[in-house]
Amino acid sequence: MSETLFTGISQLATPRPGPRRGAEMGQLDITEQAALLVRDGLVAWVGPAAQAPDAANEVNLGGRAVVPGLVDPHTHAVWAGHRLADWEAKLQGATYEDILARGGGIRSTMRATAAATLEALEQLTRPRLQRLTASGATTVEVKSGYGLDFAAELRMLEVVRRLQGVYELQPTLLIHVPPEENRARYVQGVCEELIPEVAHQGLATSVDVFTEKEAFNVQETRAIFEAARANGLHIKLHADQFHAIGGTELACEMGALSVDHLEASGEAQIRALAESDTVATVLPGVTLHLGLPAAPARALVDAGAIVAVGTDLNPGSSPLFSTQLALALSVRLNKLTPAEALSACTVNAAHALGLSDRGSLSPGQRADFCVLAGPDWREVAYALGGQAVQEVHCAHSAQAA
Ligand code: NIG
Ligand code: FE
Secondary structure, three states, rough: EEEEEEEEEEEEEEOOOOOOHHHHHHHOOEEEEEEEEEEEEEEEEEEEHHHHHOOOOEEEEEEEEEEEEEEEEOOOOOOOOOOOOOOOHHHHOOOOOHHHHOOOHHHHHHHHHHHOOHHHHHHHHHHHHHHHHHEEEEEEEOOOOOOOHHHHHHHHHHHHHHHOOOOOEEEEEEEEEOOOOEEEEEEEHHHHHHHHHHHHOOOOEEEEEEEEEOOHHHHHHHHHHHHHHOOEEEEEEEOOOOOOHHHHHHHHHOOOEEEEOOOOOOOOHHHHHHHOEEEEEEEEHHHHHHHHOOOOOOHHHHHHHOEEEEEOEEEOOOOOOOOOHHHHHHHHHHOHHHHHHHHHHHHHHHHHHOOOOOOOOOOOOEEEEEEEEOOOOOHHHHHOOOOOOEEEEEEOOOOOO
16 A cells, blocks of 8 residues: 655645536635645545644645646647648638648648658657646547548557556547548448447547538538447547537537537537536637637536536647646636636546546545646646646656656
């Protein structure tokens, strides 16, 4: 048995175990002059230091604030090549969708990723995960989706598997863009070959689809979701990024873990999410990088939805390498309060991955936590750059920052 009592915590701020919906997102438990007892990787006790139990080991954190480890519920951290030319074209007025329709954008990253070896992809991915971890992420979701063919999709998931021992990762199979020809056959292959193979090899826990005018339609998405469910995998969705074409409604109807993006969501989509247990994940890095409208996180919380925040780390729409910065940007761009943003990046982000064992520093939860640079927990939502998160403690893996 290993047991450590962390003392010298000026403030410990945490949401209660999740998911936290609507107004609950703003209600944190804040303990001044706190202590945290960790036993075998789990929180055993948390409360005022004056009442702390004895423990075999003690670590004094020197008067700094503690918050739960952040959960990044949406990244595309495995890719090769870059999108600097696309970015410059966008600065000259081209749109993300135009570039994709011309065969660039996501498709150019697919070509570069196909040309890289497994080892090269692993080497490219490792420092990206290291940066997310250093920013406070103790669990990171990583998607495939840049595979030119099924073998390439499996290869991306294999990269995630290789890095699994170093970082705490949740792999997702992403069905990203349809081929230019034989689209119906592709979807059939996804349902009948790729998804069963991924499930058989245990390479992913969820299946995600990009439902958009330039990608998959609602009917195709439904077929892919049905195959995912038949193979015991969770479902998630990229929807309403540019146009609300019905993906959000479908995902809520089918019990998806989350719908992500939502920049183009309106009243109907907000209502569907608020009435469901599907998490609404907003991605402020996309708003900043592509200049899209911000997803209506404020309205979603006010309507009673479960809102999460992620980086969407990827080379095309969100080159954002800090989960803490995503949290801080969601306050500025999506109008969450600091407390709501912390709930969004911890318990609710965990729930977006189907995980209920983390995101809250409460007895029985994983003892994943961040020690901030200063004494006030709000620094984690305030700082834009710098190093608000000074130490990252992750209970069950070798990762360290
Ligand atoms: O979440 N919009 C679809 N997919 C990604 C972007 C991927 C890319 O541009 O490479 C996203 O924004
Ligand atoms: Fe994405």
